Amino acid sequence: MFESDCIFCKIIQKKVSAKIIKESEYSLVIEDMSPKAPIHYLILPKKHIININYLSDKDSKYAADMIKIARNIAQEIKEEKGLKEPLSFNLISNNGIQASQSVFHMHFHFIAGKNIYIDGFQL
Numbered sequence: 001m002f003e004s005d006c007i008f009c010k011i012i013q014k015k016v017s018a019k020i021i022k023e024s025e026y027s028l029v030i031e032d033m034s035p036k037a038p039i040h041y042l043i044l045p046k047k048h049i050i051n052i053n054y055l056s057d058k059d060s061k062y063a064a065d066m067i068k069i070a071r072n073i074a075q076e077i078k079e080e081k082g083l084k085e086p087l088s089f090n091l092i093s094n095n096g097i098q099a100s101q102s103v104f105h106m107h108f109h110f111i112a113g114k115n116i117y118i119d120g121f122q123l
């Protein structure tokens with residue numbers, strides 16, 4: 001379930017502190033320690049899965065919940081800001097060293113408030 005040397009597993013188990021934004025049975029959402037956009041959260045499955053390449057069919061509930069919690073966060077921000085349209089945001093997942101994955105516990109970057117394709121961006 002968890003790896004003892006994984007920083008995200010430690011955060012999920014509350015052994016290391018992080019700013020928690022939201023939590024569900026299968027996911028934890030924290031603020032990125034070095035945000036690259038006005039809103040930059042990390043969505044983590046509550047199971048040590050290295051990346052999408054290692055996601056088994058029986059773990060699909062984790063992936064589904066990560067997307068569901070992203071939708072819920074977007075909805076909450078929309079309501080909080082009184083937006084008329086749904087929030088524009090990016091969900092980014094780096095899978096493997098060549099794709100710049102740095103923490104080997106599957107995660108999505110939830111990014112809003114910046115158009116990464118126009119403004120430039122590096123995770």
Ligand SMILES: [Zn+2]
Pocket residue numbers: 002003006007008009010047048049104105
């Ligand atoms: Zn982990």
